[in-house]
Amino acid sequence: MGPMIHRNFNKLGWLLIVLAASVLQPFGSRLLAQERLKLATTTSTDNSGLLKHLHPAFEKAAGVKIHTIAVGTGKALALGRNGDVDVVLVHARAAEDRFVADGDGINRRDVMANDFIIVGPSSDPAGIRDKKDGVEAVKRIAGKKARWFSRGDDSGTHKKEMELWNAASMKPSGQWYAALGQGMGKTLLAADEKLGYTLTDRGTYIAMSEGKKISLEVLVEGDERLFNPYGVIAVNPKKHAHVKYDVAMKYIEFLTSEPGQNLIASYRMNGKVLFFPVRTYAQRGK
């Protein structure tokens, strides 16, 4: 019995050692690895693929690894407020200004912009095609009670959508208006499925339609109201002493100077331009 027990213990012992080693590896590697900069941004920004195109140059130059946490705009700013990340990159100006005013972030800089578009079924029941006026479009959609899908999640896109409804002096509600609380991809899929309208950032739309996942069409674009500027903000070290403020500032510097701006300008999604670096429109006084 003794030797029998020992045989079992040996097998078990080795298994446990292998397990423990494999499990402890990430903790060990964290101790030895390079510094990390935690960036909170929106899912649409992450999904556009821009960051994959942009970050390697910075990581190499600064010797830092960027850990990107992609969540909704509200959550991204909340993470910054709590000090759980070092820098945020979002596209919701009013919220960004509040973030800075509250002392949660400092050194806000414009980075780039893309635009929103209203998409819908090719049959266009509300007749908004080529209207070029976002407020007019949503008025028509509400009037016809055509199906509309909203992010409903306090994201940048959702906030932009609410701006349109506010400008139209409307509070949308009813069977035709569905607030999903989901990301842009899922919202587009739902709108596609149910042949409804929605407001989307151009990047996610391109990705989904090029990938043949949706067959919605671009119906309204070019309205200045649909302009979608991005801001990068460092989390305030006065509120959270532990944040990597210096690295965050290096990152902000990178984004707003030539190397970063060039990379942003050169990024293509399925051959199409997606983002406009701020230097191209800064003169417009936006």
Added chain:
Amino acid sequence: MSAFSLKDLQVRFEQATALDVGDLELPVQGLTLVTGPNGAGKTTLLRVLAGVQPPTRGTLRYRGQVVSFGRAGLAHRRRVTLVAQDPFLFKKKVLANVAFGALARGFKGEEVLARARKALEAMGCGHLAGRDAGGLSGGERRRVALARAVATGAEILLLDEPTAEVDSENSERLRLLITTLAGTGTGIIVSTHQPEWAGPHARSQLKLSAGRVIAFSREDGSA
């Protein structure tokens, strides 16, 4: 030489009194029988003697020392081992089961296996060593359980109904094994309701009925 010494001993369960033997001196040399019909309290008595069932009243002494129950009774349980009716075998091979007896007693290393093999041989079960304990017949199970108890090296073995519900051929075999064992110096108490056990090889016989002692006869004629 008194082995067990019971004073004012009683065991009650809920409302019923399972055992009430009062004062009793129980010498154990060779084979002692505890007889009586079902429900007479034989099993309860054996469990008390084994140090497994604490009495609700009274004390138990073994070789003059008071027997503790629970954790403190470890030393006593190593001197006295109980083999229950329809004994329980572990989910291991036969050899491992028997070796457990030696292991529990505190033997180590090579000695454990040596004792186990020896005990199995003595019970005529050497050929069963590599079998799974789950696949044995009734008679084989009892012999393996007996071997396991022998492997502990205990001074006294308590066997509860060792041949109950066993066919006559295996019964005979078991009886022979047990009486031979008793002859080698291990004290053995067998509880049984079967008349076949009565005979010259039993040094003493305790008769129970409804939890009470109704007769106690010893080989030397004393009562």
Added chain:
Amino acid sequence: MREPSLDFLLDGFREGILRALRGDPQVLSAARVTLQVSLGSTLLAAVLGLPVGYVLATKRFRGRGWAIALCQTLLGLPTVVVGLLVYGFLSRRGPLGFLDLLFAPGAIVVGLVILITPVLVVFAMTALASLDTRARETALTLGASARLAAWTLVLEARFGLLAAVLAAFGRAASEVGLAMILGGNIEGYTRTLTTAVALESMKGEFGFGIALGVVLMIIVLATNMLIRLLQRT
């Protein structure tokens, strides 16, 4: 209008599986992270939960009924609630923020341990309680110490206990919400197979999402087989 057909399912599935089989680095790293957090949390939960399960199964103490009821209730903890609570503790704003565990595998492990320990406790308790009650007494009467008797019971219940560990592992490996909230779905670092599936699903990548799911099931199946192999010894 697209013609609805099975092709949609099959094409996506095929494309996704091919990507997975070709050793796509995203798939490999997601699998690695899943294994690490699932194994780590299962190990810790076993160390914590098996002894508790043993005590609940074998010892009679006052309040035992309440303790068992508590564990069974904890089985039904909604994972996002656990996630938010743990986030509250691990956030820089929270009491344990100084540990800097958030958005790293460690945070996921913490959350998973809280989630799966009740699973282990309840399964282990059931396995030990359903043992033949004579097992312990037999060990004791043979002269076994309390420690050897306890170990004997554990060995007797080994099938049930290994099943408990397996159940906990499966639960950990398939967890999404918690991993998302506490890990942040950082590519190559805290992106598990499940959070990767969630991401792909959000992007509308049906095929690749399913493929990742299949990889996950293969991992759980492989673990199952490994456990069975151990049981044979």
